[in-house]
Amino acid sequence: MTTGESPQFARQHVPTHFFSGTHGSLTVPTLELWRYEGGRGWLDPFTRTALPLKPGNPYARQLAHFARVIRGEEAPLAGGSDATETLRATLAVKEAAATGQTVRLSGV
Numbered sequence: 752m753t754t755g756e757s758p759q760f761a762r763q764h765v766p767t768h769f770f771s772g773t774h775g776s777l778t779v780p781t782l783e784l785w786r787y788e789g790g791r792g793w794l795d796p797f798t799r800t801a802l803p804l805k806p807g808n809p810y811a812r813q814l815a816h817f818a819r820v821i822r823g824e825e826a827p828l829a830g831g832s833d834a835t836e837t838l839r840a841t842l843a844v845k846e847a848a849a850t851g852q853t854v855r856l857s858g859v
Contacts, residue, residue, distance in 0.1 A: 767780065
């Protein structure tokens with residue numbers, strides 16, 4: 752299932768994943784942002800915004816961005832601390848699956 756960002760893969764038009772956070776949710780691959788209009792929560796109207804999609808090969812764009820970061824032309828979109836936290840969460844999921852126990856991440 753892809754968002755259609757790469758011409759190699761067909762765009763799917765059915766939301767298959769919802770990434771939820773404090774201020775809203777994002778559906779993939781449809782790239783719809785769902786949130787409460789007033790930002791207060793349950794009592795506000797729920798809105799859906801279709802996010803723009805920039806066509807192109809995502810791997811080529813990632814590599815071009817990486818090269819610009821190395822040359823000092825722009826800041827990375829995700830830093831080392833983002834990568835560290837992603838790895839911590841991934842390892843916690845692996846541990847929870849292996850042990851059947853809840854794994855709590857401190858500082859999150």
